[in-house]
Amino acid sequence: MNARAYNQLVDTYADNVYRFALKHLKNEMDAKDIVQSTYLKMWDKHESVDVAKGKSYLFTTAYHLILDFLKAGKRFHGEEAIVEVQNEDNPSDFDLSETLNWALDKLPVIQKTVVLLRDYEGYSYDEIAEIAGISESQVKVYIFRARKTLKSILIEKELVV
Amino acid sequence: MSKFNLTNYESYYLDYLEGNLSEEDRHAFELFLNEHPEFQLEGELPVFTIKEDENLSNDFINHLRVFDEKEKVNESTIDGFLIASTEGILSTEKQQELQSYLLKNPSHLDSLGMYHQTKLSPDLEITFPNKQGLRKGNTRRLIIGVISAVAAVFIGFVLLFSKEEKHLVLGPKLSLKKDQELNVQDTIHTKDLKFPKEHYSNPLISCSFEKSVFQAISEDSIVKKHIDFIMENTSESLLSVSISDTCVWKKTNSEYVAFSEMESPIEPVFRFAFKRLRDKIDFRYSKATETKQGGFYLKLWNFEVSRKIDASRELAVK
Incomplete structure (x- = not known):
């Protein structure tokens, strides 16, 4: 994936990833951090990430970052538990x-x-x-x-x- | 990479214990357990028994049910079919079966409506505020742009300073001293006599020359390397200067101005640096001549500025 394709994924999906994170974390700053980290991770791997799988890669990464975030804040008690x-x-x-x-x-x-x-x-x-x-x-x-x-x-x- | 990890292994564990995993998944899960022995259940599995008077509610049992499209639509499976219909995953045949059932049992139509209401819609007014900060590639262009601009200034200054030391070389029989007026009609040739610009106080000559240079560069023109002057004696006995045919400003089709043909490279270099920022910038050089010192140009992207002192010239650059 080159920089142009990456930027296209920023333009197209940054809002979606942000909404996804915001729904989970209920905090704008935390959700922004998740989006930043998600795209940072994708850029780190951009040479190996297929453009066609870009959106899926973004949500997979965001999801795991959200879980990590909830665990770090002790708000996570398993995927099947309700977050307080x-x-x-x-x-x-x-x-x-x-x-x-x-x-x-x-x-x-x-x-x-x-x-x-x-x-x-x-x-x-x-x-x-x-x-x-x-x-x-x-x-x-x-x-x-x-x-x-x-x-x-x-x-x-x-x-x- | 294994599909099992610390966050999802539990959901597979029961399937594994009950033998519901595929052969491939079972093998992979066993590998995962071998790698993480701390997750392995030791001893016999606890046996859960329900006493006869501890019946689970129908709601809870229904909650645990897994939808299976192969089942018939009936009172105990209706919720699954309603959700499947809401999700749009029912086969045509089963959808028809559901519709027939709903016609006979219209009370479930409300439930169908309720399930449709559980579908979420994103709030499109919520947007990520700093997409520009996520983008990549701009920094590199900016850095190269700054480098090119700095290089342009550097080159310009080098040549400006060298130009100050430069002498216009005039005809062999003329030696123009400070504040001296010329009254001859000679064509001035490019030979040995030095004509320092700073000593050349006659405003007509100086202004005429500088103006021509400026206009030529701003109009995308080039000037020939050998500049000859024809001195004319005006009616006011003042010196005026005109540029001879050998010193014309030429239009060029090239997007580049050869450095050898630049009197002052500052403006064109800047122009190219900004105008052509996204493309390659050519590298040009000039050889030192009788009348001009050499200069250099640069090619960006593979940013390179080279400079070489020629033995015979002070500032020959290649």
Whole structure:
């Protein structure tokens, strides 16, 4: 990958990686650090990274950096545990989007990851499996569980149609 | 590289113990456990038993269920099919089966709507604020640009200083002294007599010459190396200077101005440095002549400035 292709990946995906990190960390500075580190790592390996796999490489790297970050801050208790989010406010009673985002934080890291990659980035199950380092069938299980949880929270908040 | 690592091995462990891993994955997982013996479970696995009065709720059991498209759509599998439909991963056949079921059991349509509502949309107003800081390649260009500019200034100064020591060489029979007025019509030839510019106080001559040089360079022109002057006696008995046919400013098709044809390289070098920053800049040199000292030019990207003292000239450069 040359500098031009790398810069193209910056222009195209920096926002996506940032949103992905922000959803996990709930802190802009931390999310910016993750984006910086992600691209730094990719530039370090740019000669061996295939341009076609650039986006996948970015999200894989970002995901692992996020896990490392959560571990370092002792906010990580396993991929299937829920990350403790501080200062979370209860969502407004009538805002579906706000409630959905609030509900997202109630999901374990791995479920949040697969749902974000699925809904935000439109990745297929096998692509998500590659990024998260799990099997495709596990991706399906996590997504199904996440949807059920999100649905139950929406019902709890009485925000469903 | 193994697909198993410290962050995901646990999720594979149960599959491994239950024999659900493929042959390849099982082998890889055993290799992983050999490399990390601290993760190996020792002794017999704990046996979990559920007492008869400790029934799990249906919701929890449903939560644990894994969706299998081969199953029939019914009350216990409906959630899986609704999610699969939301995800768009149902086969056409199963989608039709689901629709038929929903027609008979419309109460589940609400659930289908709920699952659709769980799909997230990114907030596109959230953007990374410093993409420019992530980009690569600009620094190198900037450094080269700065180097080229510095080199241009360096070369310019070298030549300016050397020019100050330079003497215009005029005709053999003329020796122009400070404040001397010329009243002859001679064509001045390039021979031995020295004509220091700083002693040459006649404003007409000086201004005329300097102006011509400046205009020529700014118009992308080149000047011939041998500059001859024709001295004319004006009606006011003052000296005026015109440039002879052998000293014309020539337009050139080349993008480069040969250094040998530059009176002062500062402007063209700068012009090239900035205008051609993204391309190669040629390297040109001049040989020392009777009337001009040598000079040098540079070629960037493989940045190189070379300079050589010629035995016969003070500043011959190659």
